[in-house]
Amino acid sequence: MTEPSPARHTPRVFSGVQPTGNLTLGNYLGAVRNFVALQEDDSVERLYCVVDMHAITQPFKPAELSGAIRQLTAAFLASGLDPAKSILFNQSRVTAHAELGWIFNCVSRLGWLNRMTQFKDKAGKNRENASAGLYVYPNLMAADILVYRATHVPVGDDQKQHLELTRDIAAKFNNDFGVPDFFPQPEPLIPPESARIMSLRDGTAKMSKSDPSDNSRINLSDTADAIAQKIRKAKTDPEPLPSETAGLTDRPEARNLVGIYAALAGTSADAVLTEFGGRGFGDFKPALADLTVEKIAPIGEEIRRLSADPGHIDTVLADGATRAAALARPIMDEVYETLGMVGGGTA
Numbered sequence: 001m002t003e004p005s006p007a008r009h010t011p012r013v014f015s016g017v018q019p020t021g022n023l024t025l026g027n028y029l030g031a032v033r034n035f036v037a038l039q040e041d042d043s044v045e046r047l048y049c050v051v052d053m054h055a056i057t058q059p060f061k062p063a064e065l066s067g068a069i070r071q072l073t074a075a076f077l078a079s080g081l082d083p084a085k086s087i088l089f090n091q092s093r094v095t096a097h098a099e100l101g102w103i104f105n106c107v108s109r110l111g112w113l114n115r116m117t118q119f120k121d122k123a124g125k126n127r128e129n130a131s132a133g134l135y136v137y138p139n140l141m142a143a144d145i146l147v148y149r150a151t152h153v154p155v156g157d158d159q160k161q162h163l164e165l166t167r168d169i170a171a172k173f174n175n176d177f178g179v180p181d182f183f184p185q186p187e188p189l190i191p192p193e194s195a196r197i198m199s200l201r202d203g204t205a206k207m208s209k210s211d212p213s214d215n216s217r218i219n220l221s222d223t224a225d226a227i228a229q230k231i232r233k234a235k236t237d238p239e240p241l242p243s244e245t246a247g248l249t250d251r252p253e254a255r256n257l258v259g260i261y262a263a264l265a266g267t268s269a270d271a272v273l274t275e276f277g278g279r280g281f282g283d284f285k286p287a288l289a290d291l292t293v294e295k296i297a298p299i300g301e302e303i304r305r306l307s308a309d310p311g312h313i314d315t316v317l318a319d320g321a322t323r324a325a326a327l328a329r330p331i332m333d334e335v336y337e338t339l340g341m342v343g344g345g346t347a
């Protein structure tokens, strides 16, 4: 891990995932697998959050939200997150996130938010009708991270711009209120081979849990048969695979499938092409299906086992929230004091 600036902040990892549907292979390879790997480092504290307050920035069904929160927590556990090593909780239980989120609405600048590409993508054409929450989403994300003074944030490539905004908000708060080093400058941790996994139906669109087409993604909860079938149906082109990565330029679907194979096998795209270069998708897809089933299907089985015991999941989330709140509250006390708010946040 690189040393965050400034060095006075002890290393702490935070990341969040929205309970907006089944976790995808993209969420897993881009983020969650990295969350698990970070558990090997005893020198660092880790918080992984089901960001339910972010999930309500877009249309949602209240009757389905609690199920989605438990389902995502089951997927975290099934992927290897261990409540003894990481703090697992849902965001709405720790009110400090919302408190600091509001304060950051007053620190962040409209000009900064106007540049956020995720808002443009998610709001779509009907921008006037998007929620104000979707617009200030990056301010709440900055609060999620900085309310723990987290120094490292494992995320996929699509979150890089929001992390840059988090750093800008931290710097502006420190500067405006004359408290140098109050908040750290958090560093993104982006996995090189799986920073952005693309849709199986369109190699130019991100694989996403809220894509209307289930065939566009592998869900961690998919059965072995469903995984194999989706890979069989994945969009490709008629050419054989090239023997070097330069040959994948302008072939987004081929590049995506090779990238998925490399990420799952723990190797590079070059190594995959050394093995499969010159061979067609008739050879490559079955190999990719076997590898994906081997790595992902056991997670789906474990999700189904854990989902049968919602009481256990609720206990994990409640314990995690207690531990997270204990870390956040003293930092919020300092924030209120810095802003001159007498007794802020204590009622």
Ligand code: AQP
Residues within 6 Å of the ligand: 016, 017, 018, 019, 020, 021, 024, 026, 027, 028, 029, 030, 031, 154, 155, 156, 157, 158, 159, 194, 195, 196, 197, 198, 206, 207, 208, 209, 210, 211
């Ligand atoms: N396709 C992807 N490739 C690599 N990483 C990805 N991530 C998401 N999609 C990919 C990473 O997963 C983490 C959690 O994402 P999120 O739930 O907070 O929201 P998101 O980035 O908007 O992901 P989705 O799946 O596209 O959700 P919806 O459909 O609800 O918008 C993040 O670290 C993200 O980078």
